Amino acid sequence: MVTAVGTTAEPTARQVAGRRWRSARGIVLVLLCVVAVGVALAALKPSRHPDDLDPGSPRPGGTRALVEILKGRGVGVAVSRDAADAASKAGAGTMLVVTRTERLTSSDLDRLRGSSGDLLLVEPGRETLAALAPGVEQDSPTFVIKADPECGLPAATLAGTIAFGESETYTAPPGVTSCYRQSGSPRLVQYQTGGRTVTVLGASRPLTNGHLTDEGNAALAMNLVGARSQVVWLIPDAHRDGSGGQAGDRTLSDLLPPGVKLFFLGLVVAVVPIALWRGRRLGPVVTEVLPVVVRSAETVTGRARLYRAHRARGRAADALRAGARDRIVPLLGLPRTVAQALPAQDPGAVREVVAAVAARSDHDERTVAMALYGLAPGEASYHWPSGQPGASGQPGPYGQAGAFAQAGEFAPTGPGGAEPADDAGLLALADLLDDLERQVRQS
Amino acid sequence: MALTGRLGLLALVVAFVPLLVPSGAVLLGLWGLLLLGVVIDLCLAGNVRKLRFHREGDTRVRLGETAKAALIVENTGGRRVKAILRDAWQPSAGVSPRRTRINIPAGERRRIDQTFTPTRRGDRKAVTVVVRSVGPLGLAARQLSRSAPRTLRVLPAFPSRRHLPSRLARLRELTGLQATMIRGQGTEFDSLREYVVGDDVRSIDWRATARRGDVVVRTWRPERDRRLYLVLDTGRTSAGRLGDIPRLDCSMDAALLLAALASRAGDRVDLLAYDRTVRARCENASRTGLLSEMVEAMAPLEPALVESDAAGMVSAVMSRVRRRSLIVLLTELNPAAFEEGLLPLLPGLTARHLVLIAAVSDPAVDEMAAARGDIAAVYDAAAAERARADRRRLTAELRSFGVEVVDAPPDRIAPALADAYLALKAAGRL
Structure with a gap:
């Protein structure tokens, strides 16, 4: 039986849907590509767990094993969650291990720069490098997992081959100790600056619970971190409770330079003449009375529909x-x-x-x-x-x-x-x- | 007052200045400069009030053709007027260009040439002339609407003109002005001549034959100076769209061809447009001025969405037409409207006049009647057959009253009506 009541002149719902799909499919395809590329990039980027490099964490990314071993060997380990606290604890004869540098603000870096004692920077960012290891600059990352010391640093030569995993490399100023090179750029840099020894390590994997037993990782970690009798392990908290003067306390307008604020004000004001320019018509809209014309066969079509409906x-x-x-x-x-x-x-x-x-x-x-x-x-x-x-x-x-x-x-x-x-x-x-x-x- | 894009652009540029010089005072100072520029522009812009507008060129154009006209702008003020001018006509006037830049020194005048390509029949009006006079800095303008009235009358297209020569040739055959075997037919006695093979034996004049001793036939010529009264129905049925044109326009086209033909044949033609009242009239026009007068009368007609008043129409015709005439009613064969309106009044009309009803049929109905394929198409076809049967029944009924009926689709109604007129003339029924 015939159930559809549409004539051939009127497109069916399926035809309308098809036409809409055909007109929109280009846009949909582009959007899908954007989403796919985004997902792929997000999947390729190594994700960092909040507990990574945390001395209290038993997760594979944590460093509890290393800290426990150090404690067992008689090295005092103080865990610090705040740069100011770490700076006050650090002193001559201590090793300050700085991890998760992406959580450090510029004032934190200033405080750390003012501290004394040796420094071990684990996967430092550009700002941290500039502040705490002047002269050392970030180079391209490398994905070659294993590397040999090829340098005279005892801590490295004793440990031998290291499983770094993905690692940053650095360009070091001439005359500093550079180990574990990949096409000329070292993964580990150690040098004297400002009266202390600064070590930059391009990968965090050798220190973690999960990879401590790979190759000579444990030896390297012990040698680097346990080089002094007292270790201050700084892992800054992501969320601060914010006691006075902290950066998280300030609003967006405090952070913006005054020129930018004036720029936005200028933009808002500029909208007014532009709106008035576009909004002013060149005279009134002219209206015209149009005749009503109906298709002459309308009544015949109506009768046909009635026949069909009944x-x-x-x-x-x-x-x-x-x-x-x-x-x-x-x-x-x-x-x-x-x-x-x-x-x-x-x-x-x-x-x-x-x-x-x-x-x-x-x-x-x-x-x-x-x-x-x-x-x-x-x-x-x-x-x-x-x-x-x-x-x-x-x-x-x-x-x-x-x-x-x-x-x-x-x-x-x-x-x-x-x-x-x-x-x-x-x-x-x-x-x-x-x-x-x-x-x-x-x- | 109006602002320009240049001011907006400058304001945008000014917004970027604080990125280089982060100072609120500098920003305020620049804004002040822009404001000052706007004030200067408003003060020094040419005075729009001192402009005078004149128009010249065509006031009439046939639908589908292009008219040429000009707007002359005279600057009677003391300052140069640099402006954007918009001559605002109704949209269907098809005016081009819509906007013009003018630059008129003090005391001079400039001419703006315009073309009009109207898309609808009727009177198209110039609504206003808007002038935006820009200041010397180009930051702000004084804007004013001025009136410069003008009406462009768009006449019916009369596309059936192309049928006129062939119908005129037929007419000449009828009147015997053209050399043919048959000298002419009609009821008015013309002359006697010798019988030639092929003549109608009924036209042999036996009395003259007896006198002459040779077979003599009477010849006839068609009557002249008959009267035609064309009645255009502008009621709701004339609003129906056939393809792309309203039924009224098809009827007008047919009326124009008939009028052109009849005036050449020596008959007098009058026109009346009626729905519930007289919409247009064209009576007692001279033979040479008939067509232009009719076209003028028809140009502003629009279908009225009311049921036509048949009684009023008949009485209007009866009161105006005293002598026996051919009354051509251009309407639609709508059974419902006819049964209630015109049919009861027809005997009175046909008693005094010869009535011809010309109706434009819808080709869409014929297409529907031929539709096959699925069940919807067959129902369409059934409805169309029903409509055609109604129309045929009405036609038969009208013919039983002695009314001539011409029913043809839009592309054939004008020649069909002309042919019906020629046939009536040939038969001497006028």
């Missing part, structure tokens, strides 16, 4: 038959009044038309009478010719029409003839009428 097959069939008769009868050379005659009023005229049409087409009289007048076999108002017994049910050349004639699906109801039993019947009737008209026209 499945008015009987009325539709009547209209089609009347139209076909009006065109066919003049072709037969019969007067127009005959075209309007109905079986109930003028059976003689009807019989004449049916016979003439049947003679000029390859359809038998039964099919023609059924098509043009909707007459079912044996209907009282029409007498079938004796040569063609209507009840014998021989299938007509027009399969469909013959079929429903056989099944007796034509109920003699409407004034213009029987009503097709379903939509397929109406379609078949329309095709049959077209065929009759064509054959009569060509005969």
Whole structure:
């Protein structure tokens, strides 16, 4: 059965969706690419856990094992979560281990620079390098895991090969000890500056719980960190509670330089003349009264929809038959009044038309009478010719029409003839009428 | 007053200055300079009030053609006027250019050439002239709307003109002005001449034949000086759109062809446009001025969304037309409207006049009637067949009243109406 009530002129919901998809797919594709690239970059970037390099953490990224070993060997380890605290604890004869330097602010670095004692910088950022290891600069990272010392630093030569994993490399000023080079750039730098020994280590993996046992990692870690009897391990907290004067306490406007604030003020003010420039029309909008024009066939279309909505097959069939008769009868050379005659009023005229049409087409009289007048076999108002017994049910050349004639699906109801039993019947009737008209026209 | 893009750009540039010189005083000073520039511009901009506008050029144009006109701007003020000018017409006037830059020294005048390509029939009006006079710094402008009224009348297109020569040739055959075998047909006795093979034997004048001893036929010529009264229905049915043009425009086209033909045939043509009241009239026009007068009368007509008042229309016609005339009613064969309106009044009209009803049919209905394929198309076809059957029934009923009916699609209605007129003339029924 037909369930859709849309005409061919109106696109179906599926067509509309398809059109929208086709017009939007370029944008969607670009967005998907952006998302995919973003996800790939995020996945490639090594993620850092908040507990990484934390001396209290037993996770693979933590350094509890190293600290415990150091403690067992009699090295005093003080863990500090605050740069100011670490600076005060550090002194001559201590080793200050600075980790997670991305959490240090510039004032923290100032405090650390003011401290005394040796320094071990683990994976320092550029700002930390500039503040605490002047002269050493960051080079490109390397992904070659293992490296040999190739230097004279006892801590390194005793440890031997080290499994660094991904590591930063550095360019060191001439005359400093540089170990574990990768294409000329060392992973480990040690030198004297400001009266203390500063060591820069480009990778954190040799110190962690998970990789302490790889190669000579443990030895290197012990040698570097435990070089002094007292160790201050600085791992700055990510979140400060913020006692007075801390950077986290300040608002965005405190941090912005005054020129930038004035710049934004200038932008806001500049919007006003631009808005006034674009907003001022060159005179009023001119209106025009447009005539109302309706499609002339609107009522016909409306009637067609009503027929369809109510499945008015009987009325539709009547209209089609009347139209076909009006065109066919003049072709037969019969007067127009005959075209309007109905079986109930003028059976003689009807019989004449049916016979003439049947003679000029390859359809038998039964099919023609059924098509043009909707007459079912044996209907009282029409007498079938004796040569063609209507009840014998021989299938007509027009399969469909013959079929429903056989099944007796034509109920003699409407004034213009029987009503097709379903939509397929109406379609078949329309095709049959077209065929009759064509054959009569060509005969 | 209006600001310019230059001011906006400068304000934007000024916004970047604090990045180089982070000082509030400098920023304030620059803003003050810009403000000063705006004030100077407003004071020194040319005076728009002292402009005078004159118009010249075409006031009439056929729909689909292009008219040329000019706007002349005269600066009677003491300062040069440098401005953007917008001549605001109704959109369907199709004016070009819409905006012009003018630069007129004090006391001089400049001419702005314009072309009009209207997209709709009727009267198109110039609404206003807007002048934005920019100051010497180009930061601000004085803007004013001035009125410079003008109306461009857009006449019907009359595309069926191309059918006129062939119909005129047929007319000449009828009147016998052209050398043909048949000298002419009609009811007005013209002359006697010898019978030649091919003449209608009914036209043999036996009395003259007996006198002359030779077969003599009477010749006839069509009547002249008959009256045609064209009635345009501008009611709701004329608003229907057939393809892209309203039914009213198709009817006008047909009326114009018929009027052109009839005036050449020596008949008098009058026009009345009616829905519930008289919308336009063109009566007693001279033979040479008929077409232009009719076109003028038709130009501003628009379909009215009301049911036409058939009784009023008939009485208007009856009161205006005393002599027997051919009344051509250009309307739509709408069974409902006819049964309630015109049909009961037709006998009174046909008793005194010959009535011809010309209706434009919708080709979309014929397309729908031929539609096949799916069930929706067949229902469409059934509805279209029903509409055509209604139309045929109404046509038959009208013919039973002795009314001539011409029913044709838009592209054929004008020649069909002309042919119907020629046929009536040939049959001597006028």
